[in-house]
Each structure stands twice: as C-alpha cells, then as structure tokens.
Amino acid sequence: MQSQDVPPRHAPSRTHRAGAAPSRTGPVGEEQAAAALVEHYPRLVRLAYLVLPPDLGRSRRVLTAHALAQRAVPRGRSRSSVLPAQRPGRAGPGAGARRDDDPGYACLREQVLRTALGAARPRTGPFRLAAPPPLLPQVWGLRLFPRSGGADALALDQRLATLSAPARAAYVLRALEQLPDPDVRELLRAAGVSDPGGALASANGVPAHPGLLSSPEFDPCALQARPTDLPRRRRHTKAVLAAAAALAVCGALVALPDGGWGPDGAAAPAGAVNPAATAALDPGRLTRVPPAAWRTSARTDFSVWPARGPLTGDPALLRRALAVWARPGGTVHVSATPGTATGGPAGPPQLLYAGEVDTARVVLLYDGLRVVRYAEPKDGTRGAALDFARVDGATGAGASALVLDRSDGNVRYLGLPGFLVDGVPRAYTHAVFDAPVAGGGGRFPVVLFSPGSGGVRTQNTAWAEELASHGYVVAALDHPYDSAAVVLADGRTIRSRTTSSGDRDEDGRLAARWTAVRAADLRFVLTRLEHPGRDGAAGPLAGRLDTGRVAVTGHSMGGAAALQAARQDRRFDAVIDLDGYPHGPASPALRRPALALTQAITPATDPDYLPRLTSALEHSTATSYRLTVPGAAHLTFMDGPLYLPPVPSVVGSLGRVESPRVVAATTLAFLDATLRHRPVDLAGVLSAHGDLTVHHPDGTR
Incomplete structure (x- = not known):
C-alpha cells in the first residue's frame, strides 16, 4: 500500500502585495472540497497522523488519521476557511508542491487540523467526558502501521511525542507544509489553539527535518500489515457477545x-x-x-x-x-x-x-x-x-x-x-567472594552480561560460572530503575520503575527506550574496565583483563541491549542474544559476529520477533548464527531450570541438566571461535543442539 502525494492543481494565479496578511478565502463548495480530498488525500492523512497524540498507538493513529481526513469534507453547501495568502517569490518550482493556491485544500487542512487537535485536547468539566471518537475504518484480522524508518526518524518521532498537540501542529505546519510563522500562527488560531505563539516557541525546541517528515515512518498511507491472533479474536468475540x-x-x-x-x-x-x-x-x-x-x-x-x-x-x-x-x-x-x-x-x-x-x-x-x-x-x-x-x-x-x-x-x-x-533458597553456587585469580600472568577475555527486564545480574550465575571455568571473565550488570532492586554502594536501594502501559504499540516504544539505556550502561561498564582509575573498578583483576577481546551478551531485553551496544561500539568483538526481541532501531548494521539462541517462535505467538531478528542478522557485515532450541522456553536461557518447578510452559522440557548444558555448550563454542580464534567447527557444534540458520555477509545462508 504505497501513497502518492500528488502535486495540487493550482487555482488561477493571484497577485498579492508583499507582506500581505493572511486572508480568508471565499466559500468552498462540497464538490470542490471532495475533489481536493481525492487529490491531496495522502498529505492530509499524514498531517492528521503527525498531530494526533502518540499514546493512541500507531495502528489506531493510522485509522483515526484516515477517518479525520475523510470527515473533513463539509456537509453543507459551502464553508469558509482561513488560508494564508501566497507570498511573492514563494510560488513556482522553488516552493515545491505548495497547496496554498487551492481553496479546497486549505479548507480541508484547517478542518483536519482542528479535529486532530480536538482529539488530543484534554477534556474539561466536572466529569471530563470525552468526545465520541470518529467512526474508524474497519480492518478485521490485521494490524496496520507505517513502515519503520531509520534511527533518525525514530528519534524524531520520540521528540515529537514530548510536544503538546499544538506544538506538534506548529512543527508540522512549518516543516511539512513549509508555512512561515505568521501563517502558522493564523492557522492555529483558526483551529482553536489559544496560544499559537507558545506552540511555535515549543516547536522551536525540535530541529526541523522536513525530509524525515516525508519518510515512510510518518506515512499512514504506505502501510505494513500483520495478522492478529486468531484464537484471541475468537475469545474476544465470545466475551463481547456475553457482555452485550x-x-x-x-x-x-x-x-x-x-x-x-x-x-x-x-x-x-x-x-x-x-x-x-x-x-x-x-x-x-x-x-x-x-x-x-x-x-x-x-x-x-x-x-x-x-x-x-x-x-x-x-x-x-x-x-x-x-x-x-x-x-x-x-x-x-x-x-x-x-x-x-x-x-x-x-x-x-x-x-x-x-x-x-x-x-x-x-x-x-x-x-x-x-x-x-x-x-x-x-x-x-x-x-x-x-x-x-x-x-x-x-x-x-x-x-x-x-x-x-x-x-x-x-x-x-x-x-x-x-x-x-520455593527452590530458590535451596539453590547453591560454586562462586565465592574474593577468590584468588588464576596464576600464570595471562590476560582473560571479557564477557559483559545484561539480564532480562526487571532481572538482576545473578540470574545467569551458573552460566557465568561455566564461562569463568574456561578462562573468561564475566561482568554482569544491574540496571538502576530497571532491575528489580539495585543496592548502591552507600546502602540505598533503587527499585524498578519500568512498567507496562497495557498498549502494545506504546510498550514497544518504551522497550526501545529502555533498551537504549541498557546499551549505554554496557558501553559505560566497558569503558570503566578499560580505564579503572584510582577507584579500582577492575579490583584484583587489574592488569589481567584483555579488553581487546570483549563479547557483549544478554537475556531477553538484555539480549536486545547487547545487539544495540554491538551496533554502536566497535570495541565489542562478538554479541550473544539469549532469546531477546531486538527492540529499537535497526541501524546501523551489525559489524561483529552474532549468535542468537531462541525458543520456537511462530507468527501466532509473535509475528514480529523472527522477521526483526532475521533482518538484523542478514544485514550484518559478519557471519551470524540463529539457533532455535527445541523444547526451550524463555526461562531456559537463564538459571531458572535449576530451581524452578519443571513446568514446560515456564522453563521448557529439556530438564534441569540439559537446559544449562545446551546454553553453555553453544555459547562457549561461539566465544572460543570469535574471541580466541580457535579452530572450532562452530556450525557443527551449534546444529547438534537445534535448528541452525547461518547468515553470511554476502547474503547467503
């Protein structure tokens, strides 16, 4: 579904004196407005989509933007609208496809802007009653959302989400419609904004990126479609019928x-x-x-x-x-x-x-x-x-x-x-405090580990012990305000503040932000290990860490953070993702070998997981591996199988012994091949434990 933003048919030319104030057009008939809607429909829908509040979620914003554009045509005989007059020197090819000469487009633009701002405006009154929502187009069995743009487009979307609706409207009118500030101020006032000057001032805080606003990230007419969960829809239908x-x-x-x-x-x-x-x-x-x-x-x-x-x-x-x-x-x-x-x-x-x-x-x-x-x-x-x-x-x-x-x-x-x-208190570890460092004077490769969402650094202790027994130093992180509890050096306890919003699209945006923070934490820890300084960050391992051979790893959201950190920092030589959905931007491409271990994922359980993970590995400039482990569950890739009840839906069906053995064997083989450059038949070792897909830099598998 691709959009075609067609340049407008200009009305007969008019002459305006320089500096003329915005003028009100004559009445616009229903037929003229309908013709303008057909001609400029993608542009109007894009305008509505950008102004609507982001907390609606991408799919609902798409449908609401289409509904507002379609309802903008006046139902009566005619309607007048405020239209900024064409300035001398602004018309012609140099101005691009300006629409100010088309009264029908101006009328529709004002109405779309008014209704989009109304959807974002908080309700007042004793009961704060919300206005009835527009009648949305119905798409059964599909979720529709714009195509994902690059990192710059995602960053702009996040910046726009922090603005108020009038400020977003001011930004869009200035950057997308290329209107001067006096025209923007007049149009906002006509759309019911009480403080257009304040909206313009707030919009000044976001750099203008007119090219990005025209990207697929913000095009609600060029859509991707993903199926919804059919069994869930059936349950919803039954519940709705019962409620009705x-x-x-x-x-x-x-x-x-x-x-x-x-x-x-x-x-x-x-x-x-x-x-x-x-x-x-x-x-x-x-x-x-x-x-x-x-x-x-x-x-x-x-x-x-x-x-x-x-x-x-x-x-x-x-x-x-x-x-x-x-x-x-x-x-x-x-x-x-x-x-x-x-x-x-x-x-x-x-x-x-x-x-x-x-x-x-x-x-x-x-x-x-x-x-x-x-x-x-x-x-x-x-x-x-x-x-x-x-x-x-x-x-x-x-x-x-x-x-x-x-x-x-x-x-x-x-x-x-x-x-x-119940089994956690009975779990024991081979690790001890202040253990002496192995002799020999050699330096050890380093593995950084980020736990899952709300998880703590000890969640993969058995795995870390196994790596340490093979000569790797594992540095596991707690992420303040994300991990369940982090005890600081001064005794303060920082508890998690990351909670779900209940909206799938909004949760995706939140996860991308949390992943970015975790990736920054991983890069910061590596810097501290490289330069321990006077506080002795490396402790007894000072001088024994080989920070020229470093792998970044993580479980669940920690795996997503590991992928992001490896994209952003060339100091990481390898990356391991333990069943982590790749949140966040897909660029730049990975430049280091990667290993992704996953449970069996189907489109019914998560339609986006495997396509996003596959895309990240396919676009890597190094050979990468994805191993699907039969019988695994999400908690198979941590210490859970060692102390949780053997419930297959929770810890998988591999058992207490086989679960940690599979994770350790596959990750050790990968680390030995990538950090120590040992002659390991990596594909042979990995394929012995599941369904292996190898992604080569030339695009072959």
Missing part, C-alpha cells in the same frame, strides 16, 4: 426497583438486579484457582494464578470491590490503559489478590481480558480507586507480575505464585 447480552438484560431491567446488594461503599446506587448481575457481584461465586494449578497447566497467563493475600476471606471487602467495578460512584478515581474498556464484569471474575498494602486495602480481579485493581483507604471507602489494564495477550514473562501499589516513585508488585520460587 449482559448489558441488554441490564438495560431492559434498569427501571425495576430493588433493595440493592448491601453496603457497596463507593459504588453508585444500584438501578436494577438480574440473575447474571447478581452472580457477577457475588463474592461467593468468585473463581478461585487451586494453589498448585501451575504444576499441571500448559497455560502461562493469569488464569492459573491462585488467590493470594490475607483478605481473600473478607466478603465485605470483595463485595465492595465488585460493586464499585460494576457501578463506580462519582468519588471513585477510574483509570485505564489505552484501549481498555471500563465496563463491569460479564460474569464472576477470578480473584487474584486481596490484602493490605501500606495504607490501603487492595483487591485484584481478572475477567479473562482485563486485570482490575480496586483500592480503598483503610479508614473508609472515600477516595477509592479503580484501575483497568488489558492483559489478554499476556503470557509467560508478560504475566509474571502485577502492580499492587505506586508511591514515592516506588512500585510494589504481586509476583508469580510462591511455590514457583
């Missing part, structure tokens, strides 16, 4: 009197009662999963979480939580992640947690599509809060923790069921 049936019954009975369900705290008064609603709001009918369900279930989502917390037996608290979910009163603060419905439960939900957290009582409930968090003060129900998060796609690592509370910049989580980590 429940709403229909409630609507039919809304006028019937009833005595209510008892003291519901912050819930609004009950308007009707019916059997379905009674069941959904009855604490006795909450779904409670047995504590050991994880041991035998093949599922890894929240549906197999047991009910936890000291207040799971408090029917009054649970009744209030259910009642507020169904009918939040005016004093309840309600929030939801983008794209998450805030309606009541269609049936009895599943109880995940009920207990006290600091000064509040907290209940977590799950209805198959959403996790709902109800919180009330310990001293009453006034000031209750209700938070919705869409989690229907969360499995495995994505369903490993839920937020219980946020305060003072810290986040408290409800983690995996306790029995899953």
Whole structure:
C-alpha cells in the first residue's frame, strides 16, 4: 500500500502585495472540497497522523488519521476557511508542491487540523467526558502501521511525542507544509489553539527535518500489515457477545426497583438486579484457582494464578470491590490503559489478590481480558480507586507480575505464585567472594552480561560460572530503575520503575527506550574496565583483563541491549542474544559476529520477533548464527531450570541438566571461535543442539 502525494492543481494565479496578511478565502463548495480530498488525500492523512497524540498507538493513529481526513469534507453547501495568502517569490518550482493556491485544500487542512487537535485536547468539566471518537475504518484480522524508518526518524518521532498537540501542529505546519510563522500562527488560531505563539516557541525546541517528515515512518498511507491472533479474536468475540447480552438484560431491567446488594461503599446506587448481575457481584461465586494449578497447566497467563493475600476471606471487602467495578460512584478515581474498556464484569471474575498494602486495602480481579485493581483507604471507602489494564495477550514473562501499589516513585508488585520460587533458597553456587585469580600472568577475555527486564545480574550465575571455568571473565550488570532492586554502594536501594502501559504499540516504544539505556550502561561498564582509575573498578583483576577481546551478551531485553551496544561500539568483538526481541532501531548494521539462541517462535505467538531478528542478522557485515532450541522456553536461557518447578510452559522440557548444558555448550563454542580464534567447527557444534540458520555477509545462508 504505497501513497502518492500528488502535486495540487493550482487555482488561477493571484497577485498579492508583499507582506500581505493572511486572508480568508471565499466559500468552498462540497464538490470542490471532495475533489481536493481525492487529490491531496495522502498529505492530509499524514498531517492528521503527525498531530494526533502518540499514546493512541500507531495502528489506531493510522485509522483515526484516515477517518479525520475523510470527515473533513463539509456537509453543507459551502464553508469558509482561513488560508494564508501566497507570498511573492514563494510560488513556482522553488516552493515545491505548495497547496496554498487551492481553496479546497486549505479548507480541508484547517478542518483536519482542528479535529486532530480536538482529539488530543484534554477534556474539561466536572466529569471530563470525552468526545465520541470518529467512526474508524474497519480492518478485521490485521494490524496496520507505517513502515519503520531509520534511527533518525525514530528519534524524531520520540521528540515529537514530548510536544503538546499544538506544538506538534506548529512543527508540522512549518516543516511539512513549509508555512512561515505568521501563517502558522493564523492557522492555529483558526483551529482553536489559544496560544499559537507558545506552540511555535515549543516547536522551536525540535530541529526541523522536513525530509524525515516525508519518510515512510510518518506515512499512514504506505502501510505494513500483520495478522492478529486468531484464537484471541475468537475469545474476544465470545466475551463481547456475553457482555452485550449482559448489558441488554441490564438495560431492559434498569427501571425495576430493588433493595440493592448491601453496603457497596463507593459504588453508585444500584438501578436494577438480574440473575447474571447478581452472580457477577457475588463474592461467593468468585473463581478461585487451586494453589498448585501451575504444576499441571500448559497455560502461562493469569488464569492459573491462585488467590493470594490475607483478605481473600473478607466478603465485605470483595463485595465492595465488585460493586464499585460494576457501578463506580462519582468519588471513585477510574483509570485505564489505552484501549481498555471500563465496563463491569460479564460474569464472576477470578480473584487474584486481596490484602493490605501500606495504607490501603487492595483487591485484584481478572475477567479473562482485563486485570482490575480496586483500592480503598483503610479508614473508609472515600477516595477509592479503580484501575483497568488489558492483559489478554499476556503470557509467560508478560504475566509474571502485577502492580499492587505506586508511591514515592516506588512500585510494589504481586509476583508469580510462591511455590514457583520455593527452590530458590535451596539453590547453591560454586562462586565465592574474593577468590584468588588464576596464576600464570595471562590476560582473560571479557564477557559483559545484561539480564532480562526487571532481572538482576545473578540470574545467569551458573552460566557465568561455566564461562569463568574456561578462562573468561564475566561482568554482569544491574540496571538502576530497571532491575528489580539495585543496592548502591552507600546502602540505598533503587527499585524498578519500568512498567507496562497495557498498549502494545506504546510498550514497544518504551522497550526501545529502555533498551537504549541498557546499551549505554554496557558501553559505560566497558569503558570503566578499560580505564579503572584510582577507584579500582577492575579490583584484583587489574592488569589481567584483555579488553581487546570483549563479547557483549544478554537475556531477553538484555539480549536486545547487547545487539544495540554491538551496533554502536566497535570495541565489542562478538554479541550473544539469549532469546531477546531486538527492540529499537535497526541501524546501523551489525559489524561483529552474532549468535542468537531462541525458543520456537511462530507468527501466532509473535509475528514480529523472527522477521526483526532475521533482518538484523542478514544485514550484518559478519557471519551470524540463529539457533532455535527445541523444547526451550524463555526461562531456559537463564538459571531458572535449576530451581524452578519443571513446568514446560515456564522453563521448557529439556530438564534441569540439559537446559544449562545446551546454553553453555553453544555459547562457549561461539566465544572460543570469535574471541580466541580457535579452530572450532562452530556450525557443527551449534546444529547438534537445534535448528541452525547461518547468515553470511554476502547474503547467503
């Protein structure tokens, strides 16, 4: 789907005196506006896409931009619009495809700008009611989004996301439409912006890149399509039908009197009662999963979480939580992640947690599509809060923790069921503090390691010990504000502040930023090891580190950070990605050999993972390897199989011995070949452990 931004048909030439103020065009008829829409449609859609708030997500921004452009045609006989007059010397070939001479285009541009700004404008009033969304084009079974641009385009998109909607509009009108500031100010004022001067001033903080705004990154008419999850769509359809049936019954009975369900705290008064609603709001009918369900279930989502917390037996608290979910009163603060419905439960939900957290009582409930968090003060129900998060796609690592509370910049989580980590206290290590360095005076190659999202540097201790026993020095990192907890030298503890937004597109952008920070951490640590200085960063290994032979490695998001660090820093001689989705920009190309170990990934589980990883390896200027390990799961590539219960969906089916052996054997062979240049049959060693694909610099496999 490629766009064609056609130059406009110019109206008969007009003469304007130099410095003339913007003038208002005459009325524009519906037919004239419709003709302009057809001619300039890609340009108008691009304008709407750039001005719309980024938190809509790329796919929804695309559809909304098309809807706003299509609705810009006036429905009446005519409409007038503010149109900046053509300046002398601005017309002709030197001005490019300027559209200021076309009143129809000017009318549509003003209307598109007005509605796009309206979509981004915060609502005011006692209830902050949102305007009804435009009727979006319907695309069933596909997610549509613009093609990815380069690193510069991604950086510009991130900078634009920090601007307000009027400032984004000012930037786009100036850089894309090439309007002078007086014309931009007049057009913003006509579109309802109260402070055009302030918007222009804010836009000055972002350098002008008119060429980048015309790139595929910002073209909502040149789209990529990816399939959605068919089983999930079927589950959604069933849930929607059930919810619609429940709403229909409630609507039919809304006028019937009833005595209510008892003291519901912050819930609004009950308007009707019916059997379905009674069941959904009855604490006795909450779904409670047995504590050991994880041991035998093949599922890894929240549906197999047991009910936890000291207040799971408090029917009054649970009744209030259910009642507020169904009918939040005016004093309840309600929030939801983008794209998450805030309606009541269609049936009895599943109880995940009920207990006290600091000064509040907290209940977590799950209805198959959403996790709902109800919180009330310990001293009453006034000031209750209700938070919705869409989690229907969360499995495995994505369903490993839920937020219980946020305060003072810290986040408290409800983690995996306790029995899953019962074996951690019994785990032991061969590592000791202050171990003497091996004699001989030789220098050791260095391996840097970045853990997974929220992970800590000790998560791959057994693997690091194996590498160390073969003469490698492994430096594993904790990433402040990302790792679950980092204890600083002065005793302070820094906890993780990286949380999911609940929106897939926004989470992708957040992961790209976190990956960039991790890559910078890896480069910083290598610099410190090269130049330890007076603080003795290398410790007893001072003078024994061969920082001319360095590999950068990581698990999950740490693997993505390793790829980014290797792209950005030639000091890294090799890179290992342990089942890490390659977040962030795809350029520059890798220039060092890479090994990617993955579990079996299918388009149904993640349609983007393998294409992005394959693209990164194919464009490398060095030979790279991708090994798919049969029977592996995401946690196979860390120490998890050594102490977690042998649940295949969690740690894979290779077993406690084979899992670490496969990871160690493959990575050691790769490091020996790339850092020590030993004559290793690398392809033979790797292919013995799974399905191997070799990517050569000439493009062959």
